[in-house]
Amino acid sequence: MLNVLCVVLCPHPCFLGPGQPCDCLPPLRAAAEQLRQKDLRISQLQADLRRPPPAPAQPPEPEALPTIYVVTPTYARLVQKAELVRLSQTLSLVPRLHWLLVEDAEGPTPLVSGLLAASGLLFTHLAVLTPKAQRLREGEPGWVRPRGVEQRNRALDWLRRGGGAVGGEKDPPPAGTRGVVYFADDDNTYSRELFEEMRWTRGVSVWPVGLVGGLRFEGPRVQDGRVVGFHTAWEPNRPFPVDMAGFAVALPLLLAKPNAQFDATAPRGHLESSLLSHLVDPKDLEPRAANCTRVLVWHTRTEKPKMKQEEQLQRQGRGSDPAVEV
Amino acid sequence: MLNVLCVVLCPHPCFLGPGQPCDCLPPLRAAAEQLRQKDLRISQLQADLRRPPPAPAQPPEPEALPTIYVVTPTYARLVQKAELVRLSQTLSLVPRLHWLLVEDAEGPTPLVSGLLAASGLLFTHLAVLTPKAQRLREGEPGWVRPRGVEQRNRALDWLRRGGGAVGGEKDPPPAGTRGVVYFADDDNTYSRELFEEMRWTRGVSVWPVGLVGGLRFEGPRVQDGRVVGFHTAWEPNRPFPVDMAGFAVALPLLLAKPNAQFDATAPRGHLESSLLSHLVDPKDLEPRAANCTRVLVWHTRTEKPKMKQEEQLQRQGRGSDPAVEV
Numbered sequence: 001m002l003n004v005l006c007v008v009l010c011p012h013p014c015f016l017g018p019g020q021p022c023d024c025l026p027p028l029r030a031a032a033e034q035l036r037q038k039d040l041r042i043s044q045l046q047a048d049l050r051r052p053p054p055a056p057a058q059p060p061e062p063e064a065l066p067t068i069y070v071v072t073p074t075y076a077r078l079v080q081k082a083e084l085v086r087l088s089q090t091l092s093l094v095p096r097l098h099w100l101l102v103e104d105a106e107g108p109t110p111l112v113s114g115l116l117a118a119s120g121l122l123f124t125h126l127a128v129l130t131p132k133a134q135r136l137r138e139g140e141p142g143w144v145r146p147r148g149v150e151q152r153n154r155a156l157d158w159l160r161r162g163g164g165a166v167g168g169e170k171d172p173p174p175a176g177t178r179g180v181v182y183f184a185d186d187d188n189t190y191s192r193e194l195f196e197e198m199r200w201t202r203g204v205s206v207w208p209v210g211l212v213g214g215l216r217f218e219g220p221r222v223q224d225g226r227v228v229g230f231h232t233a234w235e236p237n238r239p240f241p242v243d244m245a246g247f248a249v250a251l252p253l254l255l256a257k258p259n260a261q262f263d264a265t266a267p268r269g270h271l272e273s274s275l276l277s278h279l280v281d282p283k284d285l286e287p288r289a290a291n292c293t294r295v296l297v298w299h300t301r302t303e304k305p306k307m308k309q310e311e312q313l314q315r316q317g318r319g320s321d322p323a324v325e326v
Numbered sequence: 327m328l329n330v331l332c333v334v335l336c337p338h339p340c341f342l343g344p345g346q347p348c349d350c351l352p353p354l355r356a357a358a359e360q361l362r363q364k365d366l367r368i369s370q371l372q373a374d375l376r377r378p379p380p381a382p383a384q385p386p387e388p389e390a391l392p393t394i395y396v397v398t399p400t401y402a403r404l405v406q407k408a409e410l411v412r413l414s415q416t417l418s419l420v421p422r423l424h425w426l427l428v429e430d431a432e433g434p435t436p437l438v439s440g441l442l443a444a445s446g447l448l449f450t451h452l453a454v455l456t457p458k459a460q461r462l463r464e465g466e467p468g469w470v471r472p473r474g475v476e477q478r479n480r481a482l483d484w485l486r487r488g489g490g491a492v493g494g495e496k497d498p499p500p501a502g503t504r505g506v507v508y509f510a511d512d513d514n515t516y517s518r519e520l521f522e523e524m525r526w527t528r529g530v531s532v533w534p535v536g537l538v539g540g541l542r543f544e545g546p547r548v549q550d551g552r553v554v555g556f557h558t559a560w561e562p563n564r565p566f567p568v569d570m571a572g573f574a575v576a577l578p579l580l581l582a583k584p585n586a587q588f589d590a591t592a593p594r595g596h597l598e599s600s601l602l603s604h605l606v607d608p609k610d611l612e613p614r615a616a617n618c619t620r621v622l623v624w625h626t627r628t629e630k631p632k633m634k635q636e637e638q639l640q641r642q643g644r645g646s647d648p649a650v651e652v
Contacts, residue, residue, distance in 0.1 A: 045371035078537060080623035082515040089518055090415050121622035154411055191409040208650070209496035211404060216634030216646035231646065233635030295652045298408035303627040309540030309559035320542035322556065324534070326621045 062320040065096040066178040066199055069251065073148030073185045074112065075104035079302045081111055081326060083186040088119040094195040098169070098179075100158065102151035103127040108166040110324060116167060125167030128154040134264050146271045148205040149264040152183055156261050159254065179251035180205075183244050187302050190245075195294035197288040198248035204280040207289035209243040212299035218243060220285060220292045227285040227292075240282060245297045245305055247272070389423040392504040392525055393576065397481040399474030400438065400512045401430035405628050407437055407652060408511040414445040420521040424495070424505075426484065429453040434492040437651060441637035442493060454480045458615030460590050471596045475590040478509055482587050485580065496512070505577035508532075509570050514626050516571075520622035523614040524574035530606040533615035535569040538625035544569060546611065546618045553611040553618075565599040566608060571623045579605055 070091060074080060084101075091097055103112055106129045116123050130150050158164060159181065162172035173179060180201045184190065195281050198205050206227060208219025213234050220242070221229040230241040240247075253259060260278035262271055289296050315317045320326075341594040368637060396417060400406060410427075417423055425447050429438055432455045442449050456476050484490060485507065488498035499505060506527045510516065524531050532553065534545025539560050546568070556567040566573075586604035588597055616621055639645045646652075 010354060028353055028357065031361070033353065034361055035357070035364065038361065038368065042364065042367055042371065045368065045375065048375055049371065078542070079624070079626060081621075082536065082626050085517050085624075086412060086416070086515045089419060090412070092419065095413060191411050191413045210408065210652040211631040214632050215639070216404070216633070216636055216652045217650060233639055293647075293650055295407075295650060298405070298411075298652070300405060300408050301629040301630075301631075303629050305537040305625075305627075306540055307542070310542055313541070313559055321619075324619055324621060325534040326542045326624070 008054075015233040023088055030322065047146060063096075067102055067173070067251075068097045068178055068195055068248075069092065069159065069173075069181045069201060070097060070184045071100045071152055072103060072184050072186050073102050075147070076109065076111075078305050078307070078326070081115065083302060084112070086182070087120060087186050087190070088115065090192065091121055092119065095193045096199075097122065098153040099123040101125055102148075102155050104130050104148070104151055111133050113120075113167055114325075122319065123166050124170070126151070126154050126158060126164060128164075138228075146264065146266070146268075148185065148260075149262045149271065152277035152297075153261045154293050156254065156304060159251065160258060162211075167292050173251065177251060180248045181251055181254055182248040185244065187300060188245050189298040189300045191296040196288070197296065201248050201250045201286060201288075203286060204247055204249050204276060205254055205286040205288045206242055206247045206292065207287070207297070208292050208295050209246040210295040212243050212245075217295050219246065219295075220287055222287045222291040222293075225287065225291065227282060227287055235269055238270055240255070240276040241269075242272055242298060243299060244272055245299060247276065249279060271308030336377055354420070389422075392506055393499070393577075394420065394521055394525055394574075395426055395481075395499075395505055395507045396423060396510045397426045397428065397478055397507060398510050398512050399430060399477030401473070402435065402437075402632050404574050404633070404652070406512070407441065409628060410438070410441055413417070413510070413512050414441065414447060414517065416516050417447055418445065419473065419518045422525075423448065423521065425449040426481040427451055428474075428481050430456050430474070430477055433637075439493055440651075449526070450484060450496070451496040452480050452484060452489050452490055453492050454490075472588075472590065472594075474511065475588045475597065479587045482507075482580065485577065486584060493503045499577065501578060506574045507577055508574040511570065513626060515624040515626045516572050517622040520615070523622065527574050527576045527612060527614075529579055529610060529612060530573055530575050531612040531614045532568055532600060532618065533613070533623070534571045534618050534621050535572040536621040536624035538569050538571075543621050545621075546613055547570065548613045548617040548619075551613065551617065553608060553613055561595055564596055566602040567595075568598050569625060570598055571625060573602065573611075575601075575605060 012181065074084060088099070091099055099116075099119075101112065101116060101123060103109060103126070105127050107127050108125055108181055112166050113125065116125055130147075134145060135144050136147070154164065159172055162170070180198055182195075182198055183238065194207070197207060206220045208217045208231075210217045212218050213232055215231075218232045218241070219230070220227040222230055230236060232241040233242065257278050259274055263274035266274040310319055348429075366512060398413065400410060407428065414425070417425055425442075425445075427438065427442060429435060429452070431453050433453050439451065442451055442622055454476050460471055462471050462473070480490065488496070508521075508522055508524055520533070522532060532546050534557075536543045539558055540542050541557075541559055544558045544567070545556070546553040547557055549568045556562060558567040561567065567603055581605050586601055589600035592600040636645055
């Protein structure tokens with residue numbers, strides 16, 4: 001080692017043997033320069049080691065996907081938390097999703113605020129009470145007055161102008177945001193596949209909905225990739241005989257039509273048409289879910305639980321602990 | 327730089343100036359040794375850089391977790407697929423889970439087989455038809471005969487002896503497998519948190535169930551970490567007044583008690599007791615979910631959809647396309 005090194009450092013005759021006269025400066029100067037170079041290399045390598053490792057191969061950046069804005073109106077009832085837990089867990093399987101949960105209430109309730117905070121989802125919490133004149137009267141069947149109209153319109157307002165958020169993200173999507181808006185009630189059943197079907201909607205996309213309108217399913221009829229009619233039993237001549245769960249709208253289209261919203265006074269079965277008529281011609285609907293041959297959402301309804309025993313126990317002062325949230 | 331280095335390398339008088347007589351060997355030997363040390367350091371750093379980066383902080387290895395065996399009896403009906411999609415998506419959020427789906431049918435149906443294959447879950451598909459004598463008669467209320475008894479017992483058989491699987495994993499857990507068994511009907515609502523509560527069950531663990539028995543919730547009453555009674559309105563003196571969704575059993579305990587199974591002839595409300603009486607003393611139940619103060623499962627029931635319009639259209643030959651699975 002030393003011999004080789006000496007030759008590299010300096011071919012000077014003083015290396016012939018110890019005790020010989022010589023000028024030591026050139027070989028030592030060379031050695032000092034070599035040491036300096038190696039210190040530099042060591043510093044570089046140490047810096048390389050401190051650098052974070054490159055990210056492993058990843059699925060496509062979520063930032064490259066259009067955002068799905070899911071609008072869910074909700075109201076207080078015995079099964080509310082169960083329904084929202086179930087839905088939030090489904091939504092947690094979908095990348096790049098923003099949940100707009102709109103309570104039918106004067107302000108945010110602790111139950112919903114807590115559930116949203118624990119959901120891990122990106123969300124905006126809104127609240128608006130349905131005006132008394134629009135509310136269902138005791139004993140009226142559910143179809144007399146459509147539910148959730150004010151709440152869906154409040155979500156559209158937020159997407160256009162922001163304001164009014166009582167929790168979560170406060171700012172509406174910045175101009176130019178790519179996205180799609182879907183109205184997902186809290187009692188339906190959604191396959192995670194549905195969300196990827198709607199993600200790249202250009203205008204308004206449509207698909208079948210299971211177990212609705214007294215049928216196994218309702219949905220668009222498609223020929224050569226175009227919507228040519230609708231399979232439905234109820235007023236097939238409505239402008240858009242589709243269920244609320246059966247379509248999604250591109251965000252830029254909604255923003256370009258600032259007057260498009262739901263009309264609380266629309267006749268029965270015409271609520272969806274009251275929005276869609278502002279937005280699209282029926283012939284331009286974009287069929288999804290294998291040309292509308294796959295059912296990926298079901299209009300399930302949850303039974304209202306009977307509380308007879310609860311009332312009996314409460315009369316005896318032995319009701320279920322009200323401190324336990326259900 | 328050079329001056330400092332020279333002093334370090336060698337205090338020899340030849341450094342007083344060039345051209346002086348001297349013995350160069352000691353300072354050059356010192357320089358060579360320093361260079362060798364730096365080369366060594368560079369090699370070490372280069373080896374460090376070639377080493378793969380340490381794995382980022384990870385949740386505990388799934389292999390280290392006890393497996394949760396979720397037993398779900400299911401039967402053909404309009405909402406079956408919706409319910410199973412919803413449940414399978416919830417289960418997909420839980421690590422180290424094995425779904426035992428047991429059809430009430432003579433053999434596997436295409437709907438369930440397809441759904442399981444698409445679920446991405448680890449599963450075993452079983453099928454056993456409920457004997458005619460045990461089946462509900464037309465018009466009988468649901469509580470007359472418990473449903474799903476044969477199916478749950480078939481799953482217990484498979485866990486103990488294997489055999490009979492019509493899809494998915496065919497072999498039962500090898501001896502010594504750590505795990506827990508939970509009976510999850512396909513219509514309830516499950517928080518993903520529930521599964522982590524039950525995972526480390528030693529014998530039999532218990533927790534409240536929401537919206538069951540005519541109450542906001544039913545569940546164990548706990549004092550000082552022990553179950554001392556049950557909040558329920560229906561026959562509080564049953565040995566185990568708990569709902570099917572309200573307990574889980576350690577797999578080793580089930581295997582150690584080969585006669586423990588559900589008794590189809592048990593009186594109303596005693597089906598759970600017919601299994602649990604083989605397994606545990608009520609005082610040894612392990613309370614979970616914050617000493618049974620949190621509701622993480624709800625006994626939701628899905629309405630049977632009305633098919634009046636479907637029947638009308640079918641009479642006109644315009645029924646929903648039977649090729650579309652709902």
